[in-house]
Amino acid sequence: MNIVLGTGPLGISVMKELIRRGEPVTMVNSSGKGGPRLEGAQVIQADLMDEGQTRQIMKGANVIYQCASPAYHKWDQLFIRMQDLIINGAAASGAKLIVAENLYMYGPVDSVMKENHPFAASTKKGRVRGEMSERLLKAHEEGKVQVAIGRGSDFFGPGVMNSSVGERFFMPLLKGKPSSVFGDPDKKHTYTFIEDFGRALVTLGSHDEALGEVWHVPNAPTVTTRQFAELAGRTLGATCSIQPMSRMMLRIGGLFIPAARESIEMLYQFEKDFIVDSSKFSSKFGMTATPLEESIAKTVAWYRTKV
Structure with missing residues (x-):
């Protein structure tokens, strides 16, 4: 069982x-x-x-x-x-x-x-x-x-709401608005x-x-958060803009939302390259990650049902 x-x-x-x-x-x-x-x-x-x-x-x-x-x-x-x-x-x-x-x-x-x-x-x-x-x-x-x-x-994907690339990221894109992202969008992030x-x-x-x-666990090749947003834009057939959230913005949000307050100490992950090697898993078990184009398309399709 x-x-x-x-x-x-x-x-x-x-x-x-x-x-x-x-x-x-x-x-x-x-x-x-x-x-x-x-x-x-x-x-x-x-x-x-x-x-x-x-x-x-x-x-x-x-x-x-x-x-x-x-x-x-x-x-x-x-x-x-x-x-x-x-x-x-x-x-x-x-x-x-x-x-x-x-x-x-x-x-x-x-x-x-x-x-x-x-x-x-x-x-x-x-x-x-x-x-x-x-x-x-x-x-x-x-x-x-x-x-x-x-x-x-x-992580991201169908059903994922509370993530750095969850609801705050995908929902604005679907509505033609700037998407909120953590840290420096031009740093690589797995x-x-x-x-x-x-x-x-x-x-x-x-x-x-x-x-x-x-x-x-297997991950697709690492891209910057801006590139991640651009891939989402291609799926939507639109140009996607992003709006970085600073530490100050998170502190203000944290006055009302505990999760935002708790995110501040983890912001370092988005302020420089953050790259994960998952080759050990793939070499041992033969499993590779879903290509980003496909996984982002699945995610966008799920969020479309929530608009």
Whole structure:
């Protein structure tokens, strides 16, 4: 049995890939409610901050995909505790634990990021991510639980709203207005297509040789954010303009929106080149990323249904 923790865009992408492979899926969220995007999977309710509930929903699982997270502004209060309970639950069930991570633990970078890049986070959320990753690998090394980690960059795609290239990026473009972007739009930035991320996690879950290691999930060749917007414009048949958001703008927005306030410390990722090497994954498993032209076209098509 496959259990997917979290019913956000990444959890849904994992679900769709498992269903495509003909495998049963149980989704876990805090409400137990499904909806059209979760059709084809069983949905159950659990509070992942409760040890008893976390252990209960994992009983009988073969593979657990961890795609859940607390509210962005509560990471430092809740995320490590949540993961510890998930590790304990997976250990009790004997299931493999496939964990989705981002790249915050690397901190500011001056070179292309590979899986062995040192942790040098200077931000609150980066240090949380680093500690969580270290705990996961230690639990695997100690034989407590079988773990594989898939790391993706800022993601985009159908269903992705809260991202640097989410709703604030695509919706204005569809309305002929300037799109808001972080940092310097002429610096290169690796973006991860959500469907590739989900497919990569399922690939890790189906290969025992992936266990005990970190894998950067496949990404299309890196472009600048301006080039990313230009590709979106070609799909729309229009010229797209962008409007960089400064630290000051984010601070003002943060007075009213906690997520905007929490984004300020991560702005460094968009102020110089931020490039991810995912060749290890592609070489091992033969999976490559969806071309940007195709992935952006799929994303634009989804957003068109929301205008």
